[in-house]
Amino acid sequence: MSHGEEGESPMHGGGGHAKQKVDLSFNPEERAGLSTEQAEELTKQWGYNELPEIKISLYWLLFVQFTGTMPYMLELACIVALAVGDYPDFAIILAMLLANGFLGFHEQLKAAESLAELTNKMEQKIPVLRDGKAEQLNTRYLVPGDVVLLMGGAQVPADLEWMEGDILSVDTAALTGEPLPRKYPSDEYGKLILCASTVRAGEAYAIVRKTGIHTEIGSANADIMKDKTEAKVSVFEQKVLMAVKIIIFLSLIDVLIIFLVQGFARDEFTKSKIKDALLTCLAIIIAAIPVALPIVLQVTMALGAGKMAREYDSVVTSLPALQDIASMTVLCSDKTGTLTTAKISIHAESVWTTGTFTKRDVALYAALASNRDKKEDAIDRSVIGHFDRVFGANGTQLTNEYTKVRNVGFNPIYKRVLYEYTHPKVGRIAIAKGLPNKVLDTADGGEDDAADQWKVQDAEKLRAEVKKVDFEFSKAGYKTLGVVVKINDGPWVYCGILPMLDPPRHDTAQTIKNLVNAGIEVKMITGDHLNIAKETARLIGMGVNIHPGEATRDGTQDTHELIRHASGFAQVLPKDKREVVLVLRNIFNQVCGMTGDGVNDAPALSAAQCGIAVDDATDAAKNAAAIILTSPGLSAIYSAVVESRRIFRKLKAYVTYRFAATIQIVIVLTLLIFISNCALNPTFVIIMALFNDITMLPIAYDVQQASATPEVPVVWKMLTLSFGLGVAETICSLIFAYGAKPSGIFMGDFPVESCPKESQAAIWVQMFIAAELLIFVTRAPKLMIFSIPPSIALLVSVLVGCIVVSLMAGLSSYFGSLEAVDIIIIWVYNLIIFVIMDFLKVGFLAYFDENSEVLPDSEETGSVSDKPNKHAHKDLEHGTEVDNLAANPAEDFTRQSMSLNRLDAFAEKVGAPERFSTMERPSRVGRKSSAGMMRESLALSGRMSVAHSVDVASGAEVRPSFNLTSGSLRPANVPAARRKY
Numbered sequence: 010m011s012h013g014e015e016g017e018s019p020m021h022g023g024g025g026h027a028k029q030k031v032d033l034s035f036n037p038e039e040r041a042g043l044s045t046e047q048a049e050e051l052t053k054q055w056g057y058n059e060l061p062e063i064k065i066s067l068y069w070l071l072f073v074q075f076t077g078t079m080p081y082m083l084e085l086a087c088i089v090a091l092a093v094g095d096y097p098d099f100a101i102i103l104a105m106l107l108a109n110g111f112l113g114f115h116e117q118l119k120a121a122e123s124l125a126e127l128t129n130k131m132e133q134k135i136p137v138l139r140d141g142k143a144e145q146l147n148t149r150y151l152v153p154g155d156v157v158l159l160m161g162g163a164q165v166p167a168d169l170e171w172m173e174g175d176i177l178s179v180d181t182a183a184l185t186g187e188p189l190p191r192k193y194p195s196d197e198y199g200k201l202i203l204c205a206s207t208v209r210a211g212e213a214y215a216i217v218r219k220t221g222i223h224t225e226i227g228s229a230n231a232d233i234m235k236d237k238t239e240a241k242v243s244v245f246e247q248k249v250l251m252a253v254k255i256i257i258f259l260s261l262i263d264v265l266i267i268f269l270v271q272g273f274a275r276d277e278f279t280k281s282k283i284k285d286a287l288l289t290c291l292a293i294i295i296a297a298i299p300v301a302l303p304i305v306l307q308v309t310m311a312l313g314a315g316k317m318a319r320e321y322d323s324v325v326t327s328l329p330a331l332q333d334i335a336s337m338t339v340l341c342s343d344k345t346g347t348l349t350t351a352k353i354s355i356h357a358e359s360v361w362t363t364g365t366f367t368k369r370d371v372a373l374y375a376a377l378a379s380n381r382d383k384k385e386d387a388i389d390r391s392v393i394g395h396f397d398r399v400f401g402a403n404g405t406q407l408t409n410e411y412t413k414v415r416n417v418g419f420n421p422i423y424k425r426v427l428y429e430y431t432h433p434k435v436g437r438i439a440i441a442k443g444l445p446n447k448v449l450d451t452a453d454g455g456e457d458d459a460a461d462q463w464k465v466q467d468a469e470k471l472r473a474e475v476k477k478v479d480f481e482f483s484k485a486g487y488k489t490l491g492v493v494v495k496i497n498d499g500p501w502v503y504c505g506i507l508p509m510l511d512p513p514r515h516d517t518a519q520t521i522k523n524l525v526n527a528g529i530e531v532k533m534i535t536g537d538h539l540n541i542a543k544e545t546a547r548l549i550g551m552g553v554n555i556h557p558g559e560a561t562r563d564g565t566q567d568t569h570e571l572i573r574h575a576s577g578f579a580q581v582l583p584k585d586k587r588e589v590v591l592v593l594r595n596i597f598n599q600v601c602g603m604t605g606d607g608v609n610d611a612p613a614l615s616a617a618q619c620g621i622a623v624d625d626a627t628d629a630a631k632n633a634a635a636i637i638l639t640s641p642g643l644s645a646i647y648s649a650v651v652e653s654r655r656i657f658r659k660l661k662a663y664v665t666y667r668f669a670a671t672i673q674i675v676i677v678l679t680l681l682i683f684i685s686n687c688a689l690n691p692t693f694v695i696i697m698a699l700f701n702d703i704t705m706l707p708i709a710y711d712v713q714q715a716s717a718t719p720e721v722p723v724v725w726k727m728l729t730l731s732f733g734l735g736v737a738e739t740i741c742s743l744i745f746a747y748g749a750k751p752s753g754i755f756m757g758d759f760p761v762e763s764c765p766k767e768s769q770a771a772i773w774v775q776m777f778i779a780a781e782l783l784i785f786v787t788r789a790p791k792l793m794i795f796s797i798p799p800s801i802a803l804l805v806s807v808l809v810g811c812i813v814v815s816l817m818a819g820l821s822s823y824f825g826s827l828e829a830v831d832i833i834i835i836w837v838y839n840l841i842i843f844v845i846m847d848f849l850k851v852g853f854l855a856y857f858d859e860n861s862e863v864l865p866d867s868e869e870t871g872s873v874s875d876k877p878n879k880h881a882h883k884d885l886e887h888g889t890e891v892d893n894l895a896a897n898p899a900e901d902f903t904r905q906s907m908s909l910n911r912l913d914a915f916a917e918k919v920g921a922p923e924r925f926s927t928m929e930r931p932s933r934v935g936r937k938s939s940a941g942m943m944r945e946s947l948a949l950s951g952r953m954s955v956a957h958s959v960d961v962a963s964g965a966e967v968r969p970s971f972n973l974t975s976g977s978l979r980p981a982n983v984p985a986a987r988r989k990y
Contacts, residue, residue, distance in 0.1 A: 042138030042156040051152035058220035074110040143912035155217040162627020171200040174213025248724040260297035264290040292694035296674040301702035309709040313656035322640035323649035330635035333619040334653040335720040340602040344535035353391040362505035371505035378442040445491035466500040483540030520643040528718040533577030542579035552576030558585040586613035654715035662788035670780040672735025687764035693773040704810035707802035717862035756828040770825020790861040
């Protein structure tokens, strides 16, 4: 790592810090970190690195099950029943209220368990030195004195002091509101980096000074935890619950009219009859309340999100995000590492050189402009591997002759890196590598604000040749890396170009095909060369209508149309990605997904309705995303799309069923009273409403198929379908009620005019069975016989409910003592209605132009894990050998693994292993069993890391995510004063 020895002009921006020379001295003993025993003692003293727990009592959780519009209506019904002395109905309503309350409590505990799994998967980790060795530790277990490694894209988890490494470019906008990153250490800002800021660029070792509520942000924002305890409700759920309130309101108006008609027109305001009128009204109110609907919605989404994390490597950051995933119509995908393997290899035989430079010279200078330790960087890894194969065992000895003075890391805007060295024989030497045209002339494509600017010797003569070589390589699918060098006070000289091959993942083509078949348009958004993007698109079956990123910057209508219809964009800047997303979202009303992994992807990820942080993404990208993938490639995205659509099929089925059943019950009861003054026994109605809720709870575990097109839940269409099915069921129930006696096919006599108990019981059984069977109609997108069967749990629950009601009506005199033959006839009648409803549903869906096609249950997406031996290491065009990828193909090059390696190397340098070698290493304080973490989460503590407390404070507009403020992207170690060569 560079130590940033060169002078740095402080960046502009507030802060009010007095400029004084920053003291970079440290106690040498602190550099080795802590032992586990020391960390445990410090944890007792300082507490965990989190805000104080806002514990939600289980008693309170149970209590809130009895609050809200629907529970209040039931409680009011209890009071009315008790007031009029109807103790049997009071007992049933109370049982209904308690049953729904305790069922809701039970299901919310299960949902909390499922969501705890998501929380555990999303917890932030950081490389820490413990017992002289590096390990990935949950940031919750950091204590003062821990030595950590900060990397670009990491969110600072505590108040830290810079100790050694690069000068860091740190985004403090969430804390200070400053749009420009600060430099640490610097004379203006010192070396203390505050918790909740984000490292934009650079790598450095730091020591933890304050944690938890003792941090600057923690002490000021402890009350934010209260916001985190509030449940988040999706737009879909909000609209559904609003529709419930409207139905209840209309039912209250209906009840008021019935009460007045019964009282004034039928003279029932007498002491002997008013009780019956009140109970009748009470029954209708109960029938109008879908008590279990909120429970079913929340539990279905929570369990589905848990399944996506467990089985499909997709962690959903909030339940409302499920709607975005299911509705996604366009996916903007990065190329490197997502569509391709990011396992780059250099084609040694095709290296292009200029003048007197040899291929060995280019390999040497490229290696000097790379970081050997930074193995998670695919380009640096391939360059170092190429150098090692060219120079063999003596290569390291050769590079050790050069002493590094400074370096400027890669930045997606500048698209180049710069290293400066001194050599005992050569003198001062500066080397740059990057895009061939940008290292040829840094002003190519427009001068940027980097401090270092140059144009190589004979640039105008070389420009055409470099462009031609670059074009030929890109046509063959090769990325290119230009290398230039400047010795002492001489001019910059172009050395050559390295061709690099980044093959597509083995499963990318199939996954792209699956996404397209699922109605999702896939666009490639990459910083790579245009021709490379087109060649990669051709290989994986994407469209090749790809344009340069600069084509997105005009803001005209023509530009908007280009963005909408293009297959992708290449050579883009971070702002281009965000512009593409915003145009698709705001101008064309698309539900847009965006993949990314770096801090510079965060603005685009947060702009998309469905930001997707790919495997091994930075903290900044994860905080801005709706989904966090835990496996490489796009396969996990397709699996997440399919599962989220299944979840919404369940929700739509239940909502449609419940509204239709409510409409049927309320209208039938109302018309029987108005037409024949026949009011069903309130107990019958209350039991029907109770069973309608209980028997439908297994819908969360139903088996569904995903829609072949994006699920855009239009609530008014669902309500219209519910109303249509409810009215049709009402007509069938009225036909039964008024046609049973004239038909002569029943053993009993069921007159409606006199409304005896037998007639009420027959109507009750018919309505109950018809409503229960309706769920099998609404859950099937096509005719039942062509749709996937329901889950055993749902089927058994519904049939048991119907059988229990039938037995009650047949065996109990209180429930009518119906003849067995009559009950069988009612079943047959309802089965006929069931078939009619199925065809009627298909007609409604066709009228609404709803796509009833579904995706196959299983699609070939390839293994989630990459297959390193899948790709032959040959250049297909020239038939020559390509450099082998790595000496050990099984080596782990993830960001976490490489950060641990570098921290271990630092520990060796400071002698940490020797210091702790005589100590017994007990179990890690941070290593809890998954069961233990689950129990902790089941306490519903609502705990939150200090670094994430700023999410609420900064007012994230779409989801609880880090509010990243874009600003200057000058990387670490770039002097503020611009330097011309």
